[in-house]
Structures are given as structure tokens and as C-alpha cells.
Amino acid sequence: MVYLAGDNNLDSAGVVDLLEIKEVGNTSEINVIAQFDRRGRFFRTKRYFLQKDSSLNADEVDDLGETNTGDPDVLQSFIEWGAENYPTEHYLLVIWNHGAGWDDTNVYRAITNMNYNIIRKHTVAQPANKAVQGAIATAQIRKIADQRFRRALFSTTRCANMSTL
DSSP states (O other): OEEEEESSTTHHHHHHHHHHHHTTOOOSSOOOEEEEEESSTTOOEEEEEOOTTSOTTTTEEEEEESOOTTSHHHHHHHHHHHHHHSOOSOOOOEEESSSSTTOOOOHHHHHHHTTEEEEETTEEEEOOSSSOOEEEEHHHHHHHHHHHHHHHHHHOHHHHHHTTO
């Protein structure tokens, strides 16, 4: 199961990676399925049964419309759909994105909404929306975000629910 959160600047990389996966495709022992949320208003989230020697369009098995791949319910729906439609003894889930798991919180926006300027190289890189309470460096934001995302990925009750599949 490959869960591609490409509704961002990774859209074209997602297409390349799906085409690369298709070079092997499904075998008699392995089913490869994907859900790909693409960037732009003309692209929709689609599910695929990836096969060798076919087009990506031919591998489409479901069109979900617009989804939010940062929503844990969307991820859970994909996992449940995969387990129901392609049952097997073992599962592998690849969460493909910028590396934040399924938490799509924009920490930069959150910091500016808290009335802090974002400082990069001693200059205001992103001013706060309202009166400034202070400033925070981008390096510090990354440290905070990395810790929070790590906790979100491994401490959520979603993981416990998914282990029952």
C-alpha cells in the first residue's frame, strides 16, 4: 500500500515514483496498490492497482475526488479499503510525502498566528499576522516540529487501530 500525499510540490515526483513502481507491478505473490492525491484543481485523488505494461490511467480503480491526505481518517480509509479488496497475510504501508506522517499542520502558519515573526538569517522571513510578540528562528521551528511530528506518528491511537487489520 503506497499512500502518496502529492498535493504539493511533490506532484511530479509522485508520478515518476508510481511509474517506477509499475516497472515491476503486481506479481502472483504481491499486490501493489496506491492512493495518490495530486496537486491542482484539475487533479483528483485516485486509487490504483499497479500493473506492469499498462498505463497509469488503465490501473485506476477508484476516483475519490478531492481529499485531505493529512486527515488520519483518509489514511485509515485507504488501509481498510486495501485490506478488504486485496487481502493477504502480510501488509506494508508506505506513507509517501515530505516526511511528516499524516499530520499536515503548517507549523510556520501556526507560529505567525501566535503573533511571532519567523526569522531567517537575522531577517524577518515571515511577518506575523498581528502585532508582534516576538520572533523565532526557522531552525528552532524545525526542532519543535520534528519532535511534535515524531510523537504524532508513533503515539497516536490510529496506529493501535490499524494493527488490528
